[in-house]
Amino acid sequence: MFLEQILNGNAFESKEIECKQFLNRDDIEGWIKTIAGFANADGGTMYIGVDDKTNKLIGFERKQADSERNYFNNQVNEHLSPRPPYKIDFISYKIREKELFIIAVKVEKSPVRPVIVKFRNVPSIYMRREGFTNGATYEEIIEMSISSQNKSFDTLMSDQRYIRDNFSKLFRFHDEHSKGKKLTDKALTSLGFFDENGILANGAVMFSDDYKDNKTEVQCSAFSGFNKGSERIVTVNKFTGCLTDTIEYMQDFITQRMNHTMVKKASSRINIDAYPARALFEGLINAVAHRDYFLDGTQIQVDMFRDRLEISSPGSFFQSTKIEKTYDLSSIMSKRRNELICGILVSCNVMEAAGTGFDKIVEDYSKADEKHRPYIYSTSDHFTLVLPDLTYDGGVEAEPTENLVYVPVPNGSKYDEKILSFCYNNAKATAEITEYLGVSDSSYFRSKILGNLVKNDYLAISGEGRTKYYKTNHKNVGLG
Structure with missing residues (x-):
C-alpha cells in the first residue's frame, strides 16, 4: 500500500x-x-x-x-x-x-x-x-x-544621510504625475523617508539618483512565440537603477515593442494598443510596490509573448495564501509589503491609497471578449499578472487544452492527462509543468512520470539536461 x-x-x-x-x-x-x-x-x-x-x-x-x-x-x-x-x-x-x-x-x-x-x-x-x-x-x-516584528525591508534604517539634491529623479517623477503639487521635506519626513537625524530608510535609498544595487533589478524579454521554449528570443535586457528609472525603463521596453492595430468604423477609426496604457502602468507599479526586497538575487521579470504580457515580481502576495489562477482581479486584497515605497508612490499619484489598481486593469479590459481577460496568480516565491495582447485575435494561446482523446498510457500516472493538456499547444519546461501541477521538480517525477510519457511517444522532447522542453505528440493524442 x-x-x-x-x-x-x-x-x-x-x-x-x-x-x-x-x-x-x-x-x-x-x-x-x-x-x-x-x-x-x-x-x-x-x-x-x-x-x-x-x-x-x-x-x-x-x-x-x-x-x-x-x-x-x-x-x-x-x-x-x-x-x-x-x-x-x-x-x-x-x-x-x-x-x-x-x-x-x-x-x-x-x-x-x-x-x-x-x-x-x-x-x-x-x-x-x-x-x-x-x-x-x-x-x-x-x-x-x-x-x-512586523517590519518591512523598506522601513528599516540605512546608514546614508538625506541630501535633497540626490533625489532629483524622484522630484521630477512626482511633478510629472502629481498635477502640480510639490513634494516637500516635511511630507517625506511624515512618510518615514528619513528620521529626525536625517538618516534615510532603506526604501528611500532606492529612490536616490545614483542607486545601482540589484535590489531594483529587472529583466525584460521578448519572445517570438507563445512561451519561453519559442524558437527565437527577440531580446533580453537587464536594468538596475533607482525605482523611478526602473518603472520608466519597463514601460519604455514594452511600449516600444508592443503591437498596434486599427478598427475602421463607418466614419471613423479606433486605434488599439496591445496593452491599454493605464492597465500596463498599473501592472508595473504593482510589481514595484509589492516586490519582496528581502530576496537578493531575484528580479522583476517582464516577458512579452506573441499573445500576452507577463509581469512577475519576487515574493508571493504579502500575508496572503497562494492564489490560483483567477480572473476576478477586483476580489484580490493585496496587503502592502512595503509601506514606505507604497507611500511614496501614492504621494506621486501613481498608486491608489485604497489599493484599487487592479480595478483599473479590469476596467480597461472590460470591453474585451472572454479570450482577452487579464488574470493573476501567485506561488510561494512570486506573483504574476498576465495582460492579454488585444491585437492578437486568438486570445491567450498558452492555455491547457481540454477534451483530449488518446489510448491510456501504459504504466501511466494520474498526472498524465493534465500534462498532455498543458503541453498540447506549446512546449513546456519541466519547471513550468511541476509548477502547474503543484508538485516538486524531482528526479522521480522526471524519470517516472515525464520519462514514461516520452518512452511511450505521448510526449516529444527537445533540449538537454534541465533545459528540456516537452510537447504533446499529436499523432497519439488528439482533440475530442
Whole structure:
C-alpha cells in the first residue's frame, strides 16, 4: 500500500510534504532540520513510516508508533528553539487484517522565527523549499526576524544621510504625475523617508539618483512565440537603477515593442494598443510596490509573448495564501509589503491609497471578449499578472487544452492527462509543468512520470539536461 491511497491525493515530496521510514537515531539533525524548515517556511507535514523513494507504507505497530512519537517530542524539545507549533496524528491502515500506523506530524508556520536547530552546540537555521530542506540564506534569516516584528525591508534604517539634491529623479517623477503639487521635506519626513537625524530608510535609498544595487533589478524579454521554449528570443535586457528609472525603463521596453492595430468604423477609426496604457502602468507599479526586497538575487521579470504580457515580481502576495489562477482581479486584497515605497508612490499619484489598481486593469479590459481577460496568480516565491495582447485575435494561446482523446498510457500516472493538456499547444519546461501541477521538480517525477510519457511517444522532447522542453505528440493524442 502507498501513501497516495490513504491520503486520496498528491503525496509527492514537495514544499509541504516529507516522508521518512523512521526517525534515524544516528542522524537526528538529518530529519529534525525538516521540522525547523517547515516552521520557518509555510508549514508542512512529515509522514513517518513511509519509504521516501517509493511512498510505500512501512508502518509501525501501535507500541512502536507510540515510542516513535515520544522520541520525536523529546528531540524537538531538546534541539529546536523556539519550539514550533505542531500536531501529531496516527493514521491507521490494515495489511492482511493486521493494523499498522504511520505518523503524521503537521507543522505550522512558527509565529516567532527563525526556529533554530541547536545540535552539538552549533546553531543552524534551515528553510524548506520545493522538496528539499537547506540552510536559510542571509536574506531569508533577516526576513524571518523582521516579519516576526512586523517590519518591512523598506522601513528599516540605512546608514546614508538625506541630501535633497540626490533625489532629483524622484522630484521630477512626482511633478510629472502629481498635477502640480510639490513634494516637500516635511511630507517625506511624515512618510518615514528619513528620521529626525536625517538618516534615510532603506526604501528611500532606492529612490536616490545614483542607486545601482540589484535590489531594483529587472529583466525584460521578448519572445517570438507563445512561451519561453519559442524558437527565437527577440531580446533580453537587464536594468538596475533607482525605482523611478526602473518603472520608466519597463514601460519604455514594452511600449516600444508592443503591437498596434486599427478598427475602421463607418466614419471613423479606433486605434488599439496591445496593452491599454493605464492597465500596463498599473501592472508595473504593482510589481514595484509589492516586490519582496528581502530576496537578493531575484528580479522583476517582464516577458512579452506573441499573445500576452507577463509581469512577475519576487515574493508571493504579502500575508496572503497562494492564489490560483483567477480572473476576478477586483476580489484580490493585496496587503502592502512595503509601506514606505507604497507611500511614496501614492504621494506621486501613481498608486491608489485604497489599493484599487487592479480595478483599473479590469476596467480597461472590460470591453474585451472572454479570450482577452487579464488574470493573476501567485506561488510561494512570486506573483504574476498576465495582460492579454488585444491585437492578437486568438486570445491567450498558452492555455491547457481540454477534451483530449488518446489510448491510456501504459504504466501511466494520474498526472498524465493534465500534462498532455498543458503541453498540447506549446512546449513546456519541466519547471513550468511541476509548477502547474503543484508538485516538486524531482528526479522521480522526471524519470517516472515525464520519462514514461516520452518512452511511450505521448510526449516529444527537445533540449538537454534541465533545459528540456516537452510537447504533446499529436499523432497519439488528439482533440475530442
